Amino acid sequence: MAIFLDKNSKVIVQGITGREGLFHTQRMLAYGTNIVGGVTPGKGGTHVDGGSASAAASNLPVFNTVKDAVDATGATHTIIFVPPPFAADALYEAHDAGIGLAVAITEGIPAHDMLKVVATTKSMRIIGPNCPGLVSPGKALVGIMPSGVFASGRIGMISRSGTLTYEIVDMLTRAGLGQSTCVGIGGDPIIGTTFVDCLEAFANDPETDAIVVCGEIGGSDEEDAAAFIKAHLPNKPCVAFIGGRSAPKGKRLGHAGAIISGNFGTPESKLAAFAAAGVPVADRPSEIPDLLMSRLAMHA
Numbered sequence: 001m002a003i004f005l006d007k008n009s010k011v012i013v014q015g016i017t018g019r020e021g022l023f024h025t026q027r028m029l030a031y032g033t034n035i036v037g038g039v040t041p042g043k044g045g046t047h048v049d050g051g052s053a054s055a056a057a058s059n060l061p062v063f064n065t066v067k068d069a070v071d072a073t074g075a076t077h078t079i080i081f082v083p084p085p086f087a088a089d090a091l092y093e094a095h096d097a098g099i100g101l102a103v104a105i106t107e108g109i110p111a112h113d114m115l116k117v118v119a120t121t122k123s124m125r126i127i128g129p130n131c132p133g134l135v136s137p138g139k140a141l142v143g144i145m146p147s148g149v150f151a152s153g154r155i156g157m158i159s160r161s162g163t164l165t166y167e168i169v170d171m172l173t174r175a176g177l178g179q180s181t182c183v184g185i186g187g188d189p190i191i192g193t194t195f196v197d198c199l200e201a202f203a204n205d206p207e208t209d210a211i212v213v214c215g216e217i218g219g220s221d222e223e224d225a226a227a228f229i230k231a232h233l234p235n236k237p238c239v240a241f242i243g244g245r246s247a248p249k250g251k252r253l254g255h256a257g258a259i260i261s262g263n264f265g266t267p268e269s270k271l272a273a274f275a276a277a278g279v280p281v282a283d284r285p286s287e288i289p290d291l292l293m294s295r296l297a298m299h300a
Helices: 019-031 066-073 084-096 111-120 162-174 195-203 221-232 267-276 285-299
Strands: 011-014 035-039 060-063 077-080 101-104 125-127 133-136 140-143 152-159 179-184 210-216 238-243
Touching (some): 011 019, 011 066, 011 084, 019 035, 019 140, 035 066, 060 066, 077 084, 077 140, 084 101, 162 179, 179 195, 195 210, 195 221, 221 267, 238 285
Parallel strands (some): 011 077, 035 060, 101 125, 152 179, 152 210, 210 238
Antiparallel strands (some): 133 140, 133 179
């Protein structure tokens, strides 16, 4: 199994005719993702070359609206390559058309826009914004992740950082630890899907045996994740990594979400929360495979 995405997911691309949209459409198709069309207002009725060996995928239809695309293709998922001023409207449009899951790649969507989006689109799961997407290895990839590092297996991966996702997954794969689903939740202050949302889904996935949580300083998502693990995941080993632990105090690190407020969001508060939950935290990413194998052996 996998969470949020599998080989049967029907995906459209909002912004498919743009440079980034088309480039990543071709990459996702090459991975085997079931992309059924795209949306660019004013270009409905045209087609784009998906670069796939499949005749249908190499001649993808473009629609003027998400509703048109859903009506014609039965799309269930969308990925959004739309500039920041228009990305919130793209999410509203996807929600109103009945899309079940939207991956918002766009960086720089105003936080007040996302507050409204998250509050009014609760029937649609949003991954991101400012995220690399998600992949269920061997089934489908919806995002901008480098496909070559992933391998099918039974380890769930959740991360706020795109680059650390790829680095850690590559190490897991090299250690023979394949993945069930890897989710890049995004680094903005307001995101649609949190660590806890993903942990809950992995907790209910019988084919995920263990979970890696890759967090950062700033915000309280990691503390929330630790509390959920302690309360609800006694039988699935979890390990963690916290990026930015050596950042100078008073400095912002990386993502807009990496902002420390009072006693929350500090490296110390996150380490203490995971310690209280019995979750080992790696000092460096290279330690994660060994920590994970040790925890799996303890639960065998």
